[in-house]
Amino acid sequence: MRPGILVHTMAGAPAGPTPGLALDGGGSDGRAPTTAVGGGVEAGSGGGRHPAPLLDSTAMRVLLMRTCLSDAIAPKVWKATRRALERAGVEVRVPRGQTCCGQPAWNSGHPGQARAVARHTIKVFAGTEEVVVPSGSCSAMVVHSYPDLFRGEPDEADARDLAARTVEFTQFLARHDLDPRAKPCGAVTVHDSCHMLRALGDGTSARAALDRVPGLEVREMANTDQCCGFGGTFALNYPELSARLGDQKAHDAVNSGAPEVVACDLGCLMHIAGRAHRTGTALRARHIAEVLGS
Amino acid sequence: MSALADQMAASLGRRKATWEMADPDGAGRAGARWMADAGVVRAVLADDPLVERVGLAAALRAVGIDVLWWPVALGRREILGLEGPGDVCGVTVPALAVAERGTLVLEASPGHGRGIDVTSRHHVALLPADRIVGTLGEALARTYAAGRPTPSAVSLVSGPSRSSDIEKISTLGAHGSLTEHVVIIR
Amino acid sequence: MSSRRRRAPGGVTYDDVTGTLRERTLTALRDPGLAANLRSAGTAWAEQREVMDRDYGFNEMRDRARDIRRANIRALPALLTQLQHRVRENGGTVVRAADAAEACRYIVGLARARGVGMVAKSKSMATEEIKLNDALEDAGLEVVETDLGEWILQLAHEHPTHIIAPAIHLNKEEVAALFRAESNGDVPDDREGLVAHARMRLREKFAQAEMGISGVNLAVAATGTVCIVENEGNIRLVTSQPRIHVAVMGMERVVADWDEAAHILQVLPMAAIGYDAANYVNLISGPRREGEADGPEEFHLVIVDGGRGALRGSEFEEALSCIRCGACLYSCPMWRNVGGQTYGSPYSGPIGAVITPLLEGPSSPGSRDLPFMSSVCGACGDACPVGIPLQDLLVKARARSRSPATTKAGWAFRLWSLLWRRGLTYRLTIVGWRLGLRIRGRGGWVHRLPGPGRAWTSVRDLPSRWPPRR
Numbered sequence A: 001m002r003p004g005i006l007v008h009t010m011a012g013a014p015a016g017p018t019p020g021l022a023l024d025g026g027g028s029d030g031r032a033p034t035t036a037v038g039g040g041v042e043a044g045s046g047g048g049r050h051p052a053p054l055l056d057s058t059a060m061r062v063l064l065m066r067t068c069l070s071d072a073i074a075p076k077v078w079k080a081t082r083r084a085l086e087r088a089g090v091e092v093r094v095p096r097g098q099t100c101c102g103q104p105a106w107n108s109g110h111p112g113q114a115r116a117v118a119r120h121t122i123k124v125f126a127g128t129e130e131v132v133v134p135s136g137s138c139s140a141m142v143v144h145s146y147p148d149l150f151r152g153e154p155d156e157a158d159a160r161d162l163a164a165r166t167v168e169f170t171q172f173l174a175r176h177d178l179d180p181r182a183k184p185c186g187a188v189t190v191h192d193s194c195h196m197l198r199a200l201g202d203g204t205s206a207r208a209a210l211d212r213v214p215g216l217e218v219r220e221m222a223n224t225d226q227c228c229g230f231g232g233t234f235a236l237n238y239p240e241l242s243a244r245l246g247d248q249k250a251h252d253a254v255n256s257g258a259p260e261v262v263a264c265d266l267g268c269l270m271h272i273a274g275r276a277h278r279t280g281t282a283l284r285a286r287h288i289a290e291v292l293g294s
Numbered sequence B: 001m002s003a004l005a006d007q008m009a010a011s012l013g014r015r016k017a018t019w020e021m022a023d024p025d026g027a028g029r030a031g032a033r034w035m036a037d038a039g040v041v042r043a044v045l046a047d048d049p050l051v052e053r054v055g056l057a058a059a060l061r062a063v064g065i066d067v068l069w070w071p072v073a074l075g076r077r078e079i080l081g082l083e084g085p086g087d088v089c090g091v092t093v094p095a096l097a098v099a100e101r102g103t104l105v106l107e108a109s110p111g112h113g114r115g116i117d118v119t120s121r122h123h124v125a126l127l128p129a130d131r132i133v134g135t136l137g138e139a140l141a142r143t144y145a146a147g148r149p150t151p152s153a154v155s156l157v158s159g160p161s162r163s164s165d166i167e168k169i170s171t172l173g174a175h176g177s178l179t180e181h182v183v184i185i186r
Numbered sequence C: 001m002s003s004r005r006r007r008a009p010g011g012v013t014y015d016d017v018t019g020t021l022r023e024r025t026l027t028a029l030r031d032p033g034l035a036a037n038l039r040s041a042g043t044a045w046a047e048q049r050e051v052m053d054r055d056y057g058f059n060e061m062r063d064r065a066r067d068i069r070r071a072n073i074r075a076l077p078a079l080l081t082q083l084q085h086r087v088r089e090n091g092g093t094v095v096r097a098a099d100a101a102e103a104c105r106y107i108v109g110l111a112r113a114r115g116v117g118m119v120a121k122s123k124s125m126a127t128e129e130i131k132l133n134d135a136l137e138d139a140g141l142e143v144v145e146t147d148l149g150e151w152i153l154q155l156a157h158e159h160p161t162h163i164i165a166p167a168i169h170l171n172k173e174e175v176a177a178l179f180r181a182e183s184n185g186d187v188p189d190d191r192e193g194l195v196a197h198a199r200m201r202l203r204e205k206f207a208q209a210e211m212g213i214s215g216v217n218l219a220v221a222a223t224g225t226v227c228i229v230e231n232e233g234n235i236r237l238v239t240s241q242p243r244i245h246v247a248v249m250g251m252e253r254v255v256a257d258w259d260e261a262a263h264i265l266q267v268l269p270m271a272a273i274g275y276d277a278a279n280y281v282n283l284i285s286g287p288r289r290e291g292e293a294d295g296p297e298e299f300h301l302v303i304v305d306g307g308r309g310a311l312r313g314s315e316f317e318e319a320l321s322c323i324r325c326g327a328c329l330y331s332c333p334m335w336r337n338v339g340g341q342t343y344g345s346p347y348s349g350p351i352g353a354v355i356t357p358l359l360e361g362p363s364s365p366g367s368r369d370l371p372f373m374s375s376v377c378g379a380c381g382d383a384c385p386v387g388i389p390l391q392d393l394l395v396k397a398r399a400r401s402r403s404p405a406t407t408k409a410g411w412a413f414r415l416w417s418l419l420w421r422r423g424l425t426y427r428l429t430i431v432g433w434r435l436g437l438r439i440r441g442r443g444g445w446v447h448r449l450p451g452p453g454r455a456w457t458s459v460r461d462l463p464s465r466w467p468p469r470r
Helices: A066-073 A074-088 A103-107 A109-124 A137-147 A156-165 A167-173 A194-199 A205-211 A238-256 A266-279 A288-292 B001-015 B024-037 B047-052 B056-062 B134-144 C021-030 C030-054 C056-074 C076-089 C098-112 C125-130 C130-136 C146-157 C172-183 C191-208 C235-242 C258-271 C317-321 C327-331 C333-338 C348-359 C378-383 C390-400 C404-420 C422-441 C450-459
Strands: A041-043 A061-064 A090-094 A130-133 A165-167 A187-191 A260-263 A284-287 B020-023 B044-047 B065-071 B089-093 B096-098 B103-107 B122-130 B153-157 B180-186 C093-097 C118-121 C142-145 C209-215 C216-219 C223-230 C242-252 C280-282 C298-304
Touching: A061 A074, A066 A074, A066 A266, A066 C422, A074 A090, A074 A167, A074 A288, A103 A109, A103 A137, A103 C390, A109 A137, A109 A156, A109 C404, A130 A137, A130 A156, A130 A167, A137 A156, A137 A165, A137 A194, A156 B089, A167 A205, A167 A288, A187 A205, A187 A238, A187 A266, A194 C378, A205 A260, A205 A288, A238 A266, A238 C021, A238 C333, A260 A266, A260 A288, A284 A288, B001 B020, B001 B096, B001 B180, B020 B024, B024 B056, B024 B122, B024 B180, B047 B056, B056 B065, B096 B134, B096 C056, B103 B134, B134 C258, B153 C235, C021 C030, C021 C235, C021 C333, C030 C056, C030 C146, C030 C258, C030 C327, C030 C333, C056 C076, C056 C258, C056 C317, C076 C093, C076 C298, C093 C098, C093 C146, C098 C125, C098 C130, C098 C209, C098 C242, C098 C298, C118 C191, C118 C235, C125 C130, C125 C242, C125 C298, C130 C142, C142 C146, C146 C172, C146 C191, C172 C191, C191 C235, C209 C235, C209 C348, C216 C258, C223 C235, C223 C242, C223 C258, C235 C242, C235 C280, C280 C378, C317 C348, C327 C333, C327 C348, C327 C378, C333 C348, C348 C378, C378 C390, C404 C422
Parallel strands: A061 A090, A061 A130, A130 A165, A187 A260, A260 A284, B020 B180, B044 B065, B044 B089, B089 B122, B122 B180, C093 C298, C118 C142, C118 C209, C209 C242, C242 C298
Antiparallel strands: A041 A090, B096 B103, B103 B153, B153 C280, C216 C223, C223 C280
């Protein structure tokens, strides 16, 4: 174990009573709120009802941004992210009351509405810790678009501060050379989401993390740099064109020979998997956190 | 200087142009021989002292090729090859050339028409090796050097005319010359 | 020759284009050959670009190209004044046109005053933008497009599909049929034969045309020179055979000096076609001089504002750096699937989706939807040789759009924003949503969603469990 990192031994939280249906505090996994640390945050260690551990000043602590898509479609993703981080020795806190980064409105040309939601996010994630996000897209929004969105606003400095602290999950692992010690896994192919690849300029962190998974083999697909066609509200505005691109991506993924596609973004995956299911294409999809936090 | 000439030759090859090296007294004969092989029946020569110096006109007449000097007393239809012989070769003398890209720098002047090379089916350039420079930047800096009067037209020519407009496949001879042959004069 | 373009008053978009953007997208998706053609063109372009980077360090050249163009735009008024003086010193005429109508009026007036009957044109985005062909034809002039691809389109009565490669969506059999109809005679079937046929047919036009009209890739302020780049040689003929040469340029296409011009002229073909030099670059500084036997007797430079001036100092200023290479089109997954004609405007692809609504105004029915036909994947910004952040500008263009769809979405986002700016109301919507998901998605999938979700399930299912069931 790396020195200076608080070790959690109670990794692997049991699932909540009614997965995905709980009306709860910081997380939606049915845990009772624990002692608040730093104001309205839930200490996310282990799975027990116990106070947050006393924090070692040298421990690596992060705030986890669950993301709205994970809340809405796949709570397992953010929980797996927390599990992976904890197994890597990181103290994870999931701030209570978090909602969405604001990207849907920003990308659709409604910056005013995006700002109102983003302002809430800035408050929720106040602090000095790094903010880890299991999404290249949400990270790109905070890292790249917040400074733009808040230019000239009274809270511009806070927006820039959050932008500087925010990091995508696999980038965080790479930055601190962390190994979540995932369970063995077979072959997968990797989909580079556009926000990860181009907005964050990172085509390596996901693969580096997967390289450490025992038995896992990455089979690269063709045209890795081509968009899958999700594009947020684009998927609703131009569904047929979006579907065409999704088909091309699913085709390339299947031809890689791997039975499963993984990515750092849930949006891309639910589009690719949803289109594959509609067209009867045999392709499994999983968020990278589910592989690393398995 | 010979390194630049070699680089120029290699670049011309990439551009689907042909080339040969010749001594000053052999350049006229070399050009005439190439034209005769290409089936040229008439040559339109830029009125440049170099053309005379290498004896091109005499060499052409010796192989039976009709010689006209720029400016030619022909109508526009004949200049464009719609009348008269089709196998015409325009002969130019580049002011400079760019080794890196295989580019000829043709400057318009009373003796050198803007369109000599593109109106004809074939194009032969007589290029003194000492006019070859390394990059386009150097060539344009010299062409447009401060204090030097700007020519009314400068054409950068990098290989024979081509078009990829039909099925994206490069096809030669779209509007300009189908061939380009450069005699590099040592 | 009848026109394929109809004029929309004051607008950039074509007004013979029918249907909504969404409908045109569907039509394009139904064309089985189109996407295959476009994708292979895009792939070939991408491979060539890598060769350029390997052989010439293209990616590093882009940084300087970006800096040059940014500086040009900042200094634009001074550069244009200098350009104007130099062209006049060279014996040319310079006209500054505020909009398309002014530019067309000048050129048509000039043609009439000089008794011009036929105009030979070379490919030019600026003339396409101002709909010059319509104006000339309405005045009774014959206009011939002399670029091979553009001529094919003129015969087919179609709009171009790409800035650089206008007719790449047609195959050689289709081209041969068009040539046969035009010449009423035998036309060879092979590509070489077709090119040779077009060469001679178009030379007949060059022999008659009294006026040549070209675009401008770059103008050099220091010497009053226009640079026009091509591969075929038709531009040289357009600018040297007719008695009058009119060059039409967008006002942003100016560089300071030859050092800058040399750099941009090298970057342009590399970015556009992944080739290290265009076959012909024509550098023209005015009409023929004393003693010269060819070249036009008159040279007119028409500099079109058309809404560009207003972009300086705005959040869209970077779009003025564009050198119209078409790289963002080739790189764009949307363009690769639906082609340029779907956009319904001369400028297609990402740059077209950004600038067309800027030039036309945020309420224009023909262009206000364009910024939305993009997944904002950023491939365009990556491909741009002058570093225009196209994906960011697309998002900003969405915010500026005044389409009914945007307004409608605006109301939805207002509600969304009210609910999601608080933890409690957010959780309520999430719980409600997940409850709905459980009810509707018993088999692990939702096949039909109501309301705005209908568009999602019109083409794909929604997983109600994660990871999705097979």
